[in-house]
Amino acid sequence: MLVIENLVKVFEGERAKSIRARRGEEGGRAARSVRAVDDVSFTVEEGEMFTLLGPSGCGKTTTLRSIAGLERPDSGKIQVADRVLFSGGTGQSRVFLPPNQRNLGMVFQSYAIWPHMKVFDNVAFPLQVMPRSERPSREEIRSRVMEILELMELQDLARRQATKLSGGQQQRLALARALVTKPALILLDEPLSNLDAKLRESLRFELKRFQQELGITSVYVTHDQVEALGLSSRIAVMREGQIMQIGRPQDIYEKPVNRFVADFIGTSNFLSGSVSAEEGALVVIDSEVGELRANAQPGLRAGEQVTLAVRPEGIEMSTAAPTGNVPNELQGEVITKSYQGDAVDHVVRIGTQELRVRLPVRLAIDDGTSVTARIDPDHLRVIPQGD
Amino acid sequence: MTDDQRATSVVDRAGPDGKPGGPGLLQRWFTRLLSVKSVTLLIVVIVIGYLALTPILYLLHGVFFEDDGFTFDAFTRAYEFSGFGTMVKNSLIYAAGAAFVSFVVGTTLAYIAVRTNVPFRSLLIVAALVPLIIPGLLYTISWIMLGSQNVGFINQISKAVIGRPIVNIFSMAGMIWVEAAHTGPLVFLFMAAAFRSMDPALEESALVCGASRWTMLRRVTLPLVRPAIGGGMLIVAIKALEGFEVPALLGLPNKIYVFTSRIYFEVQNFDFGAGGALSINLLLLSVVGVFAVNRLRGGEKEFATVTGKGFRPQRIDLGRWRWPIAVGVVVWFIITAVLPFLVMVYTSFLPYYQRFSFGAFSKFSLDNYRDLFDNEIFLQSVKNSLVLSIGSATIIMILVGLAAWLVVRSRLKGRNILDQLTFLPLVVPGLVMGVALSYVYLRNPLPWQIYGSIWILMISYVTRFMPYGMRYAVPALTQISPELEEAAQVAGASWWHSNRRIVLPLIMPGLLAGWIYIVITSIRELSSSLLLYSPGNEVLAIVIWLFNEKGELTTVSAIGVLLVLTLIVIVAVAYKMGSRIGLQEE
Numbered sequence: 001m002l003v004i005e006n007l008v009k010v011f012e013g014e015r016a017k018s019i020r021a022r023r024g025e026e027g028g029r030a031a032r033s034v035r036a037v038d039d040v041s042f043t044v045e046e047g048e049m050f051t052l053l054g055p056s057g058c059g060k061t062t063t064l065r066s067i068a069g070l071e072r073p074d075s076g077k078i079q080v081a082d083r084v085l086f087s088g089g090t091g092q093s094r095v096f097l098p099p100n101q102r103n104l105g106m107v108f109q110s111y112a113i114w115p116h117m118k119v120f121d122n123v124a125f126p127l128q129v130m131p132r133s134e135r136p137s138r139e140e141i142r143s144r145v146m147e148i149l150e151l152m153e154l155q156d157l158a159r160r161q162a163t164k165l166s167g168g169q170q171q172r173l174a175l176a177r178a179l180v181t182k183p184a185l186i187l188l189d190e191p192l193s194n195l196d197a198k199l200r201e202s203l204r205f206e207l208k209r210f211q212q213e214l215g216i217t218s219v220y221v222t223h224d225q226v227e228a229l230g231l232s233s234r235i236a237v238m239r240e241g242q243i244m245q246i247g248r249p250q251d252i253y254e255k256p257v258n259r260f261v262a263d264f265i266g267t268s269n270f271l272s273g274s275v276s277a278e279e280g281a282l283v284v285i286d287s288e289v290g291e292l293r294a295n296a297q298p299g300l301r302a303g304e305q306v307t308l309a310v311r312p313e314g315i316e317m318s319t320a321a322p323t324g325n326v327p328n329e330l331q332g333e334v335i336t337k338s339y340q341g342d343a344v345d346h347v348v349r350i351g352t353q354e355l356r357v358r359l360p361v362r363l364a365i366d367d368g369t370s371v372t373a374r375i376d377p378d379h380l381r382v383i384p385q386g387d
Numbered sequence: 388m389t390d391d392q393r394a395t396s397v398v399d400r401a402g403p404d405g406k407p408g409g410p411g412l413l414q415r416w417f418t419r420l421l422s423v424k425s426v427t428l429l430i431v432v433i434v435i436g437y438l439a440l441t442p443i444l445y446l447l448h449g450v451f452f453e454d455d456g457f458t459f460d461a462f463t464r465a466y467e468f469s470g471f472g473t474m475v476k477n478s479l480i481y482a483a484g485a486a487f488v489s490f491v492v493g494t495t496l497a498y499i500a501v502r503t504n505v506p507f508r509s510l511l512i513v514a515a516l517v518p519l520i521i522p523g524l525l526y527t528i529s530w531i532m533l534g535s536q537n538v539g540f541i542n543q544i545s546k547a548v549i550g551r552p553i554v555n556i557f558s559m560a561g562m563i564w565v566e567a568a569h570t571g572p573l574v575f576l577f578m579a580a581a582f583r584s585m586d587p588a589l590e591e592s593a594l595v596c597g598a599s600r601w602t603m604l605r606r607v608t609l610p611l612v613r614p615a616i617g618g619g620m621l622i623v624a625i626k627a628l629e630g631f632e633v634p635a636l637l638g639l640p641n642k643i644y645v646f647t648s649r650i651y652f653e654v655q656n657f658d659f660g661a662g663g664a665l666s667i668n669l670l671l672l673s674v675v676g677v678f679a680v681n682r683l684r685g686g687e688k689e690f691a692t693v694t695g696k697g698f699r700p701q702r703i704d705l706g707r708w709r710w711p712i713a714v715g716v717v718v719w720f721i722i723t724a725v726l727p728f729l730v731m732v733y734t735s736f737l738p739y740y741q742r743f744s745f746g747a748f749s750k751f752s753l754d755n756y757r758d759l760f761d762n763e764i765f766l767q768s769v770k771n772s773l774v775l776s777i778g779s780a781t782i783i784m785i786l787v788g789l790a791a792w793l794v795v796r797s798r799l800k801g802r803n804i805l806d807q808l809t810f811l812p813l814v815v816p817g818l819v820m821g822v823a824l825s826y827v828y829l830r831n832p833l834p835w836q837i838y839g840s841i842w843i844l845m846i847s848y849v850t851r852f853m854p855y856g857m858r859y860a861v862p863a864l865t866q867i868s869p870e871l872e873e874a875a876q877v878a879g880a881s882w883w884h885s886n887r888r889i890v891l892p893l894i895m896p897g898l899l900a901g902w903i904y905i906v907i908t909s910i911r912e913l914s915s916s917l918l919l920y921s922p923g924n925e926v927l928a929i930v931i932w933l934f935n936e937k938g939e940l941t942t943v944s945a946i947g948v949l950l951v952l953t954l955i956v957i958v959a960v961a962y963k964m965g966s967r968i969g970l971q972e973e
Contacts, residue, residue, distance in 0.1 A: 068873075069876075070873050070876070070877070098876070099876040099877050100876050100877070100878075100879045100880055100881055100885075101879075102877070103879070104877060105877070106873075106874065106877040108870040108873070108874055109870070110868055110870050112868065112874035114871055114874070114875075114889055114893075115871075115893070116892045116893055125875070125880070125888070126878035126879050129875075129878065129879050129880040129881070129884045129888075130879055177874075177878065181878075181879070187877075
């Protein structure tokens with residue numbers, strides 16, 4: 001459906017400076033250019049909700065704006081169905097369709113609701129500015145606008161001034177405007193980031209429902225991992241212009257390919273160590289807290305330096321003494337804990353290391369208690385170093 | 388239409404985007420160049436460049452190249468006269484004095500109005516602005532009627548009470564006083580904005596830390612608004628330096644020359660070279676001043692300070708000082724606004740100008756007003772002024788609306804140069820602009836006859852007030868999130884559509900405010916008009932000037948009263964409209 005190949009966008013001057021600042025680079029005053037999008041390729045299938053996820057300055061918004069035609073990439077290719085929207089070749093093969101000819105829908109971070117228009121006019125606008133030959137009649141515009149407003153449950157507000165809507169209503173209005181021309185693809189630029197936490201959660205479900213009901217293909221940009229995990233069919237995690245990992249939310253969470261992804265998505269404990277031996281389906285790793293066993297994965301050589309990642313909820317913990325007959329039993333002491341409402345996070349000292357361990361409230365353990373922690377090899381992720 | 392659209396998007400650049408050598412490159416380059424958008428924008432750039440640059444280039448050329456090639460003769464002649472040093476000293480004393488007085492008064496009034504619980508606060512805000520509405524020429528003439536040694540109203544009272552006159556308006560002190568009273572409102576506006584945009588939590592935290600009100604004012608409030616103070620004082624100083632009316636009317640009778648009045652004197656004696664040389668001196672002073680203002684304000688843009696959050700400041704309780712301060716404010720208002728206007732009203736009813744007496748009331752009539760409407764020159768000047776002010780305001784707002792779009796939204800290379808070009812005329816004092824434009828259109832680079840027609844005034848007004856228009860257009864556009872425009876583009880709108888349906892309606896209030904401001908300003912313009920008008924093309928300010936020269940103060944007063952009333956109505960309507968579309972804060 002949407003195919004992106006080797007997309008590159010280089011920023012210079014002020015914009016490069018601002019990207020470098022957001023990436024936390026020590027850029028100084030040198031007028032270096034920055035590859036905001038650095039060789040990005042991915043494919044979005046029909047009906048998918050594809051998310052670009054990453055920290056500020058990672059290039060996710062620039063990628064989205066390049067799809068919309070609001071940025072002009074330096075090279076690469078963007079194609080929707082069999083229509084080439086952008087191609088960075090030379091001469092005749094060079095293509096750049098301006099945004100107004102791409103037939104896409106877009107929801108902006110600020111919603112970009114036109115404040116001088118009524119709700120109805122905001123939604124009608126994309127239909128009214130169609131080329132004369134394709135433009136629907138006045139009657140049809142009316143019925144199509146009302147249809148989509150009904151879907152968004154805004155029909156009673158059609159005559160209202162657009163700025164008089166609540167945050168949630170504005171969001172649905174922006175969505176209605178993006179959908180009214182029935183575009184093949186809609187782009188969403190952090191559409192929930194302007195809302196308060198409570199509203200954000202309920203709108204997340206609403207957005208997912210619309211997306212599934214209408215079977216819209218969409219590309220979604222966010223820096224919020226909870227949003228990304230909850231909404232997406234697939235996620236691309238980006239960093240400094242490059243895609244680190246593409247996968248289903250569960251894969252990304254459970255099998256991060258590198259330390260960055262493991263760190264950015266959710267919370268992880270990291271331990272360093274080296275591969276010492278293989279034991280059938282398991283691999284033995286000499287780590288800072290002693291010998292640990294993880295599921296073997298191809299490509300690991302004996303002696304190789306690795307990073308181990310384990311989620312706080314991937315560690316079991318009790319006051320019982322070690323049994324000795326399961327792998328990865330570690331003895332330690334609870335240093336402190338913090339109550340989270342639905343769980344309790346413990347900081348546990350094991351040898352010289354401190355691990356974060358999450359337990360259900362009823363299993364919480366007091367500070368200062370000696371404990372046995374156990375990590376199921378399934379929950380221990382081995383990340384080759386250098387990644 | 389397709390070609391036009393192909394060339395339109397917020398991100399495109401004016402030049403060709405491909406590497407050289409691709410087939411069809413030239414053709415694409417042409418289609419792009421010939422799109423509605425490019426042609427419109429190109430014309431805007433050319434017109435603005437022409438308006439901003441020709442006066443200065445011609446002035447420089449005219450002064451340095453006289454009959455026998457490159458020469459400094461003009462400067463020698465200009466510096467030759469014996470009082471040159473005194474003149475420079477006078478100019479500086481006058482500018483600094485006016486800046487200081489108006490700063491003290493304007494800042495105090497602004498703080499009282501914005502930050503204290505003084506009674507009649509809203510009245511105070513309106514009252515503080517009244518002198519700004521009265522044109523400088525009329526304000527100065529009013530003060531002559533109030534403060535001249537023999538017949539001045541104030542001196543008549545003082546003679547009756549203490550036996551001698553107390554003020555002499557035809558002096559340096561008088562000049563400073565009139566200029567300061569007239570520009571005080573400007574400082575007031577600026578400082579009120581600064582005080583309003585200041586987070587009250589900053590002051591409150593000083594109090595919580597145990598500071599007294601006075602310490603808070605000294606250590607927190609004033610340092611916080613220091614950029615505004617510095618900028619404000621410099622602007623008033625530059626304005627005084629460039630001002631013509633006050634030094635011409637109050638200084639010339641006693642031969643107190645400053646730059647502007649000396650330039651006028653030289654030009655009157657047909658030494659355009661010497662006038663031009665002095666103009667260049669004044670221009671340099673003004674450039675230095677404007678540069679300093681920009682430095683003082685740092686990278687912070689002017690509008691960033693006024694569009695801050697809507698803080699609701701905790702007002703300071705003045706306690707037992709509340710009423711004494713209120714009385715002080717009212718007295719200030721009476722002296723600077725009510726008296727000058729009343730003396731004008733009084734004089735306008737008199738058959739001939741005379742001392743104040745109650746007997747004079749019996750001679751009151753409307754004859755002066757009646758005569759005005761039989762006066763061909765007056766009627767023609769009203770028509771000229773209307774055509775010129777409405778015309779120039781309209782031309783300017785169209786020009787700067789497009790220029791602002793280029794500067795704010797496009798990524799065109801060189802857009803900063805366009806920005807600076809638009810602001811360039813700001814550093815050219817009105818009188819200097821008059822001299823410079825005489826140079827330009829006596830040689831005339833255009834195929835039409837401009838000199839001696841009303842069009843030279845139009846060009847002068849458009850050039851001079853273009854920066855003011857830009858001041859309104861740029862913030863209006865900056866306030867609109869670029870996403871609103873991008874949303875229109877993604878929705879399928881062309882450049883033309885997204886401008887007509889999204890951008891234009893949204894910046895209209897800003898453009899309209901600028902338009903009204905320019906109409907009001909250009910109706911009052913005197914200094915460049917005085918050098919550029921020709922018989923038959925008089926504008927209102929010129930007619931007032933001429934009547935004043937002939938000593939017909941009763942006629943001047945009648946015109947003044949009508950003009951001030953008209954301006955008050957325009958300002959009031961604009962203010963009402965402004966609050967309806969949400970421009971004003973209070």
